[in-house]
Amino acid sequence: MGEFRMPSLGADMTEGTLVEWLVGPGDAVTHGQIIAVIDTVKSAIDIEAFEDGVVERLLVEPGTTVTVGSPLALIGAGSSTAPAEPPVQPAASAPAADGPAAHAEHAHHAPVSPIVRHLAHDLHVDLEAVEGTGRGGGVTRHDVERAADQARSAHEPAAPVPAAPAAPAGRTTSAGVGAHVAASPRARRLAEQLGVDLASLVGTGPRGAVSVEDVQRASTTAVPEPAASGAAAPPRAGRSADVRVAERKEAMQAATAALMARSKREIPHYYLETTIDLKASLDWLAARNQGRSPSERLLPAALLLKATATCLLAVPELNGFYVNEHFEPHEHVDLGVAVSLRAGGLLVANLREADTLTVEELMARLKDIATRARAGRLTGSEMSVPTVTVTNLGDQGADLVHGVIYPPQVALVGFGRIVDRPWAVDGMLAVRPVVVATLAADHRVTDGHRGSRFLAALDAALQKPEEL
Numbered sequence: 288m289g290e291f292r293m294p295s296l297g298a299d300m301t302e303g304t305l306v307e308w309l310v311g312p313g314d315a316v317t318h319g320q321i322i323a324v325i326d327t328v329k330s331a332i333d334i335e336a337f338e339d340g341v342v343e344r345l346l347v348e349p350g351t352t353v354t355v356g357s358p359l360a361l362i363g364a365g366s367s368t369a370p371a372e373p374p375v376q377p378a379a380s381a382p383a384a385d386g387p388a389a390h391a392e393h394a395h396h397a398p399v400s401p402i403v404r405h406l407a408h409d410l411h412v413d414l415e416a417v418e419g420t421g422r423g424g425g426v427t428r429h430d431v432e433r434a435a436d437q438a439r440s441a442h443e444p445a446a447p448v449p450a451a452p453a454a455p456a457g458r459t460t461s462a463g464v465g466a467h468v469a470a471s472p473r474a475r476r477l478a479e480q481l482g483v484d485l486a487s488l489v490g491t492g493p494r495g496a497v498s499v500e501d502v503q504r505a506s507t508t509a510v511p512e513p514a515a516s517g518a519a520a521p522p523r524a525g526r527s528a529d530v531r532v533a534e535r536k537e538a539m540q541a542a543t544a545a546l547m548a549r550s551k552r553e554i555p556h557y558y559l560e561t562t563i564d565l566k567a568s569l570d571w572l573a574a575r576n577q578g579r580s581p582s583e584r585l586l587p588a589a590l591l592l593k594a595t596a597t598c599l600l601a602v603p604e605l606n607g608f609y610v611n612e613h614f615e616p617h618e619h620v621d622l623g624v625a626v627s628l629r630a631g632g633l634l635v636a637n638l639r640e641a642d643t644l645t646v647e648e649l650m651a652r653l654k655d656i657a658t659r660a661r662a663g664r665l666t667g668s669e670m671s672v673p674t675v676t677v678t679n680l681g682d683q684g685a686d687l688v689h690g691v692i693y694p695p696q697v698a699l700v701g702f703g704r705i706v707d708r709p710w711a712v713d714g715m716l717a718v719r720p721v722v723v724a725t726l727a728a729d730h731r732v733t734d735g736h737r738g739s740r741f742l743a744a745l746d747a748a749l750q751k752p753e754e755l
Contacts (some may be wrong), residue, residue, distance in 0.1 A: 302354045343361040420571070475497075480506050567749070594755055699726075701726075726738050
């Protein structure tokens with residue numbers, strides 16, 4: 288039996304709050320399957336299972352805050368386990384029966400996971416009336432959602448009836464937030480936090496259920512009603528959500544500040560920089576982008592990430608962790624990419640094994656992970672500590688950035704914005720697109736000579752992008 292423990296989702300994380308279990312006792316899980324949602328100071332994160340097995344026991348209730356490394360559940364290797372609650376045995380004198388009543392009783396006595404019970408409660412579904420299609424006749428999420436859809440259809444009026452004007456998206460009604468609308472538990476909680484009326488949304492989830500994305504879309508497109516002239520503006524329905532966003536932002540900034548203070552206090556930084564001619568790289572990108580739609584085009588950021596990952600393999604002393612007073616190198620390069628969040632603050636997402644990806648794959652992964660980071664939908668593996676971090680200020684940034692190392696890493700690579708500068712080419716003056724690349728490194732592991740080798744390798748690689 289193995290213990291599923293609270294994972295470390297960043298060096299600045301000391302504890303997390305269990306938001307939701309997506310499995311229950313008796314459920315089989317596979318490596319990489321999302322089984323829980325954990326809330327940190329930065330975001331709510333989907334957590335994957337670390338091994339194959341069967342959930343034997345849940346040790347922590349949703350809403351509980353526990354420290355990193357604390358056991359959350361027991362996952363065994365067996366093919367079956369005891370359910371969360373002992374199944375109720377039918378009375379000996381009860382006659383056998385067929386038909387809906389028998390099916391309802393079967394569903395009542397079959398094992399039901401806590402998450403399915405929670406979903407049934409949210410959707411106002413009576414589990415005793417649901418026919419289970421799961422293992423041993425157990426009721427599944429699909430069964431509950433189907434029953435909710437059937438109940439909603441049965442109560443729909445046969446003809447249109449006059450109704451009060453629908454509340455605009457992003458506002459609650461007097462009846463509350465989507466009291467009788469099919470929605471996932473996370474979407475329902477998010478709607479309550481953001482003041483979004485679920486009844487005003489068209490669900491895009493399974494069988495028309497409102498999803499988290501639907502709620503987020505409604506929240507960002509909601510238009511506040513203007514206040515009457517000379518009258519005070521009514522309080523916004525999402526004000527409490529604004530407070531929570533502000534509190535999360537403050538907590539995130541405090542955690543980042545504490546980690547960066549520790550970094551500057553404990554790590555003997557040294558800094559190097561070089562200016563790289565990007566004409567060859569940008570010409571190569573332009574050729575690769577010919578005929579592609581705007582959404583499929585490669586951006587310079589993907590090429591810079593690929594070059595960084597490739598060159599770190601040539602200078603492995605910069606790729607790994609400094610723990611227990613010694614350096615631990617890593618075989619692959621896990622690139623940490625700093626993503627700027629809309630509400631403020633930074634989140635470092637992990638591009639796992641970036642050295643094995645092509646430029647196209649890196650581009651796709653970068654777009655996907657940035658979008659989900661801003662939507663609070665990263666997984667635990669994507670929030671694990673990368674082996675090195677890259678900060679890219681992009682077109683709207685400064686010309687140069689000197690970063691602070693993210694412990695326990697030993698290096699941080701920075702890229703400023705790409706700008707046109709006078710440049711000497713074969714003894715002649717020309718105007719070339721250039722970028723300033725910087726390196727912040729840990730003097731306990733490397734020195735300026737090794738750091739300079741990395742920057743020189745980075746420059747050389749970007750002169751021959753076709754070889755990356």
